Amino acid sequence: MNDGIDVKSMHDRGRTPSQWKYVLCIAPMAVFLIVTFFWPVARFLFKSVDNSDLVSNLPRTVIALADWKHTDGIPGEDVFAALVQDLADAHANGKDGIVAQKINQRVVGTRYLVIKTARIAAKGGFAKEALRENVLKRFSKWGNIELWSAIANDLKPLTEFYLLMSVDLQKNPDGHYESVPEEQAIFLQVFGRTVWISIVVTLICIVLALPVAHAIVAARPNVARVLITLILFPLWTSLLVRTIIWMILLQGNGPINSTLQLLGVINKPLNLIYTRFSLYVAMIQVLLPMMIFSIVAVMRRIPVNLMKAALSLGSPWLWAWWRVQLPLIMPGIFTGSAIVFVFALGYYITPALIGGPREQMISSFIAFYTNKTLNWGLASSLSIQLLFLLVLVWLIMLMSRFVFLKRTEK
């Protein structure tokens, strides 16, 4: 009669606990990831548009500058009064340092101007009447219209300043976006270089990995195990150690140069380290195993007889490889390339240690702005661009893979 209900409840009874088990199984991992990864990353990325340090510490100035335009000239008495009051409060709250830093990020060389102005303002060192004149007399730099428009342009809770800067753009006093002066434009070039280095590394890895993968797959099981261990060995060594070994090997009076000189091949040391060459060598050494393993994993599943069949049908080896082997290896090459490319994009220690100034990749700049100048807004903006780049590459990969598989599947 009411079998349906019984069956359903039995079904639910059988099912619910396992769902809870499933949730419980991933809960610790999920919480850990959210707390230690996603949340901090989101917080950090928010820094790219966060302007609260400036806005919340200059509340009066924000209001006073609301209608000001750079064509109005140096702001009037009310603005100066608001600024002095705000800086005095900031100093009292210990926030003058951060305000000075933010303003300095926009107009370099204004850090001490802000800090000194704040200190004097806190002490009441500026006369109440003719305040503007008073301040300008003590600190003539406040008479710089560029400084004012830089501040006024950016007195919003969310700013595009850092994001623009990360792609070599700026907002001119009229509120239009424009390229930064040529001598300041660096990031687009660094992004381009980062992508280029990553592409080259990925391509070289593919070329080097294919024969090695062939050898591993063709070798007897014992030999294959030894080969795989040899390839794994560098992976078990820390990145830093491997990079430093390359520094030792490649340096001017290192083993390679000494040997070459001893053999009389060269008569003065080659410039090996701090070059693009040394960077490629070190990066490829680290990333090659990932490509090899991705390809081996796929190649192992390809029947050996396919290649034999192709040869027995009269095809030259290379053509057989191109038509039969390569299309079947492609998924492995795609996976390996995705891994190698993404790792290469984020390289930081290796370019810093053995690349020259023209080999620095974007991660080095992110580290520099995070650790050295504490310009987290810019560091975060650069990270966002890198993330954007990754998603772009991922989409291209996905699409090319899709197109490729479609073509082979038909």
Next chain:
Amino acid sequence: MTTDKTETSCETVDTHVSFKGVGKSFDGKAWAVRDLDLQITRGEFLTLLGPSGSGKTTTLMMLAGFETPTAGEISIDSRRIDRTPANRRGIGLVFQDYALFPHMTVAENLAFPLQARKYPRAEIEKHVKHILDMVQLSNMESRRPDQLSGGQQQRVALARALIFEPKLVLMDEPLGALDKKLREQMQFELKHTHDRLGVTFIYVTHDQTEALTMSDRVAVFNEGVIQQVSTPDGVYERPETSFVANFIGENNCITGTVVGSERQQEITIKLESGKILKATPRNVDTNPGIKALVTVRPERAVIDADPGEYPNGLKATIVEIVYVGDHIRIVLDSREISGFVVKISNESKMINVQKGQDVRIGWRIKDCLVFDITEQAHLSVNEIGLGSN
């Protein structure tokens, strides 16, 4: 080595493939194939038959060019080819797992050997269409291999090996992966294709039924050595070694000692029980005292036979009667041998024999073959001989 006399007497044989003293060793110690001498006639269907590890596939792969002989010469049309790369031998090869290219359609698979030979596009299309008609897969050309049944894949593999019109086609257990019914149908199709094209087929299998039903000649391999090369009835009726006698079909085996020979093609054997048998010697000396193996086919032994027509006889007790369908299997025990098998027709009047009944098993002298037992020592007769049908 031990080629059937009736075969080699033919003088004007058009030899297509020739193995001369070919040997192959993978580890430098044991021979996978040893002293192989084999002449394959143009247009014949030759099967290499043997248990796994007997060297038949190695032989095929040496001919195909995927193994290099350690010793000897292989020639096609009197031209030595054992150093020619596989892709320049022009041999069609069908693999056990078909080795169809999974990322290509049926048509692309078939076009592959022609593209490798740089045929014009129109020519390729014509050939593909023609061969698809031949293997009855005309509407399957845009399918990929994994969308085909086993039998269809097998046909594509065969078509791909035939499309460039090779004069020699090699097949490595091509029907091994098919079920029994389909296998029998494909055997027929293969044989038919062979008759029609007139090219030389060399076929590797461990299935003796397949070998006997399809081949013009069968080469029986064991432990890297050809035991016998002969027609299907030659290897069945006139085995030259005890291995062949046991590997092809079923045989009852009794050990005994040679007493002597009174006549040509007749030998007297004394069994351990003292029983005397008259038999036909195969590869055995007629010197008295030699240990020998006496074999009788189950279908050639007769129960309650007339001693005049069937002079050899043993007294035995029926221990089992098994109805198999097209025949009846009777298992008997005697003093000389336990588990002697007799096959009788299911219409025979012997059909009303009873379990436990004492009877006389008899057989003719010509159906009783004797082999040297010394070469037999390392072979388990029952394991290989029985149950292979």
